[in-house]
Amino acid sequence: MATKSLLQAIGEGLAEEMRSDESVMILGEDVGRAGGVFRVTQGLQDEFGGGRVLDAPLAESLIVGAAIGLSVNGMRPVAEIQFGDFITPAFDQIVNEAARFHYRSNGAWSCPITIRAPYGAVHGGGLYHSQSIEAWFCNTPGLKVVAPTYPADAKGMLKSAIRDPNPVLFLEHKRTYRLLKEDVPDEDYEVPIGEARVHRIGDDITVVSYGFMLHTVLEVAEGLSEAHGVEAEVVEPRTLYPLDRETILRSAKKTGKFLVVVEANLTGSVAGEISAVVAREAFEWLDAPVMRLGAPDVPAAPFARPMMDAFVPDAAKIERAMLELARY
Amino acid sequence: MATKSLLQAIGEGLAEEMRSDESVMILGEDVGRAGGVFRVTQGLQDEFGGGRVLDAPLAESLIVGAAIGLSVNGMRPVAEIQFGDFITPAFDQIVNEAARFHYRSNGAWSCPITIRAPYGAVHGGGLYHSQSIEAWFCNTPGLKVVAPTYPADAKGMLKSAIRDPNPVLFLEHKRTYRLLKEDVPDEDYEVPIGEARVHRIGDDITVVSYGFMLHTVLEVAEGLSEAHGVEAEVVEPRTLYPLDRETILRSAKKTGKFLVVVEANLTGSVAGEISAVVAREAFEWLDAPVMRLGAPDVPAAPFARPMMDAFVPDAAKIERAMLELARY
Amino acid sequence: MDVKDARARHEVLGLTGEDLLRMHYSMLLARRVDERSWILNRQGKAPFVISCQGQEAAQVGAVYGMRPGYDYLYPYYRDLAMTLFLGQSPREQLLSVMGKREDPNSGGRQMPGHFSARELNIVTASAPVGVQYPQATGTALAFKVRGEDGVVLVCGGEASTSGGDWHEAMNFAGIHDLPVVFLVQNNAYAISVPEKAQVAGSIAGRAQGYGFPGVEVDGMDVLAVYEAARGRSSGRGGGGPTLIEAKTYRITAHSSDDDDRRYREREEIEAWRLKDPIPRFERYLEEIGVLDAEAREEVDARIRAEVAEASRSAEEAPPPEPEDALGPVYAGR
Amino acid sequence: MDVKDARARHEVLGLTGEDLLRMHYSMLLARRVDERSWILNRQGKAPFVISCQGQEAAQVGAVYGMRPGYDYLYPYYRDLAMTLFLGQSPREQLLSVMGKREDPNSGGRQMPGHFSARELNIVTASAPVGVQYPQATGTALAFKVRGEDGVVLVCGGEASTSGGDWHEAMNFAGIHDLPVVFLVQNNAYAISVPEKAQVAGSIAGRAQGYGFPGVEVDGMDVLAVYEAARGRSSGRGGGGPTLIEAKTYRITAHSSDDDDRRYREREEIEAWRLKDPIPRFERYLEEIGVLDAEAREEVDARIRAEVAEASRSAEEAPPPEPEDALGPVYAGR
């Protein structure tokens, strides 16, 4: 077992699946010789050839549409969208097509494709290399949306995604690609889709978060424990659609104080759905309003550093929200 | 003042705006000689000519993109998307382009376009002529999303939308097109974007709804008043993004019991956002969990009548939810 | 049935009299099933009908020679003649028209005309126009990656070329020399929008810009379409992509929801009716002595009986249960 | 400056020596501003750079003759030479490169290269490739609806033709004969993806399929591009759409984030450097006696001083305030 970054873990997951299953292939922009703009697919074209690691034209609808067609004919494609912001041209193929294949054919067809997309704000990214795109896809039955944050989870969930007979949107927060390394098992393993993970046990408040925000939340949680004796339970959904309602509700009922922290523009983000579930199902256990923290309702993270830093919720804002909740 | 259906009121609103402002024009599929598949634009090409009422090719990204470009060059286009389900190819132009013009240019450019789209389940429509598409667009700052239900509101809000310097997505529930007629003023008037409407005053519970569901909710509310003495306050957001939080919260705080009824697949719908706002801001006033009712989490309303009727929340389901809340 | 004339067109194409009769049967069967759907609609038993009438030659010509269950078909909503040819039954399609539980296309979930048959490699179709093209290229790519000789036939109306998906697929097919046939059934209208407001230049003429052959054919002539498609959709010839633009005409309104008097003249329709592909093919069959008037009546009577029986049986079939609406949303592993 | 040779190419095109010097100035200015951006990047003052180097001739040739503030430009991220020509200043672009508050393109909201100048009719650009094409057709349609003679120039790289938006716009422009020039700057790569994996057939060759002219020109030759574009982007000739494919080369890496050694050989770049459009144009100018070596040095020195001063001034300009992030989201009525 070696320590790996998120980026390495995902690359390794891809390589292993391609080695063990000939029907797995990759298509996307610059995934071949260049190994992807983030280098996730580095070395794969050398190992598996241009037929199985294919540089697609700049056409996202085609990339996802072709992936659907490949899956129809026995393949297990992994489509890479270079930046989540550019998934929009493929919106139709994802929500109206891939997600509907099974239901609309009364179960005759299925659509086992994986769509990888890096998302989230990053310095120097600007409006169009920064967006949190998850809410667009979390009202679409038939689709699964996952967003693991830690390397070992990511590798295991990628394997689950590729082996899943349904379309899975696999979101990778750009700022977590190289943020830390952790032990990642060498043997074949899966981390199931649809199960949340409790990162930290606590009795005082529950904080649900994912992606880059999760790292900040965990940091802040340690600080609050030391400085204020506030013990936060921190839950990562890992799968955003469908949600693991049980794990989230169990924690909400235990602490009675609930906060969701996301990097997306708050209004209309998945924080709304998570809050609504808790407000409905854990009402009798709540000792405080269900709270949410997210980015302001402006189009996306701006390019210039002072503006971007003002956009993304930082440790100070998160601490303030957690303390407010704890003291409620 | 004459009584008009929703469909007539919208058609009239279009005609009046075109008469009073030469820069207003219409583009969409079959909007010309055919007058639209629902006949909303009937007669307009005869009156204003093929230049201002233009049959576009079957290309939704082009339709919205061209509308953006028209607005850049001094026009006020109204783009028609034939069915909301087919707005997906235009998703990029709407959320990444139109909605961002103003912010990304630091206020130098704006994008005064209106995009009309019929949405919602209708008998015989099946999976792809039925969807509630609103959640896709309600996490996009820079865009306004409106969904009026009554004829007079619709005409007044259409005028506001066309005159608004921002992109407005104007949603029309197909099943409400001809459902009822009401008095619609002849003189020029606007109904402002961003203001909810209280349809019925009550002290016991608050129900927020819109579109076809609103009609059912209002019916049920009358029944509950007579049969059970339960007085429901019924609030229609009219604008789904940005929300009129004040009006919604005022009612929630007054009754302490809150329900949102939507026709969309419940999980991830705008019902989540509305619930989250109430759970956060009206917590101290709540006497019951914030409740939601919507369609089951399946792709969309099926074609065959028994299945479609099972999909769309009906009066019985709504009554059950309202009574449960009232009795909580 | 013997072929009388050594120089007959079908012979040049390598078709036997039996082939021709099969083609004729498929076209006529589709017409009769289609007509039956309108009757069911008028009887209030079918909420929605969308027709193949006028396009049977284009469809049968293109699909003839495909290997069902091996090659793949991405049909569009008018391709009734194709799906019947490949093996779906009239009863199955009428179950779909009436939204019955046994509807093999979707179990009553989708409108009629949204075909699907897994065992026949007829890929589940939907309503958004044009989405099938990128999918078809992916299916063709899978054949190529595995070194198999399968072929993919993908269909749409002329308006399906206006959206980006068509172009992205054409480009991709050209780049990778994929075994896919793009069949555009240009029937002059997209609902009410005439071709000149829909298509700039020429559809067939565009193939060249993508580096592969494109042909315009008389879509009312089943042999002409077969000629353009053979060695392609048949898979026997292998090779890269082809674009076929079949010039045809939509004899009915767009659908049962449409009133076409708003946008086209009756005379225009009448003029096109004279070119109806079925009588035209029958004239050819009679000329070459493969099908005389009497035999034709016999075939038609047989088909009518078959369709009537299919309709009766489909009408009796039960509707879906309300709870059927609840699934299946996700495939199990 | 007088023109010496009555048969010189530029004369045939109706260009004076002054025109040529203006062209040269614009190209060289763009090059120097671009080079300056890379220095700022290496100094840690600019987080991201994307270049026009190698494409200055294609850009200046196409934009020359446009009427700023009347005709419209939809630029793409490499079109620095166009925006400078139309009237944006080096200081303005360097403000953008450093994400400063005064950045006229976006106030520091967007990456550099996302141009915008309302008063010059340079329409705000974004990062999603290809979205500008449908927008450009709409802008052209507005001219047509109002009966005005304005022209729209819209630009992209060769990969911008792979997405559906390009096609939908080409078709729409063809149908309505819109006054729009599509300039595709084919620089052989889309990040790492070479042309052969991006484009099937020929880009220029596709125009015919849409019923309007398409030309392939040597994009390293400013006069050739001008010739293809004049009477079009100049607006003087009016008329319908045109497609110009300018064959050019991206001399730098895709951007400052890219390492192009992963996917192309140094020799290839060196070979293309020999065709660098600026020295090439300078040789022509020297030949015809419009700009000798000394005058060239003088111009360059002037430009370098101007750029240095612009850079100094831009560096001193303040960054945005954090609160600037909060708006403006909606335009007021």
Ligand SMILES: Cc1ncc(C[n+]2csc(CCOP(=O)(O)OP(=O)(O)O)c2C)c(N)n1
């Ligand atoms: C993306 C999309 N936009 C609009 C529609 C509505 N619509 C259904 S069929 C049709 C016309 C299609 O015309 P054509 O492709 O020529 O096929 P035809 O019906 O003539 O056979 C339209 C506009 C749709 N189904 N999908």
Ligand SMILES: Cc1ncc(C[n+]2csc(CCOP(=O)(O)OP(=O)(O)O)c2C)c(N)n1
């Ligand atoms: C829709 C979309 N997909 C992907 C990207 C990422 N991307 C930015 S530039 C680029 C390559 C563009 O190549 P080309 O059009 O040839 O222009 P060039 O950079 O070569 O001038 C890619 C893939 C994007 N910006 N937009």
Ligand SMILES: [Mg+2]
């Ligand atoms: Mg047609």
Ligand SMILES: [Mg+2]
């Ligand atoms: Mg390029």
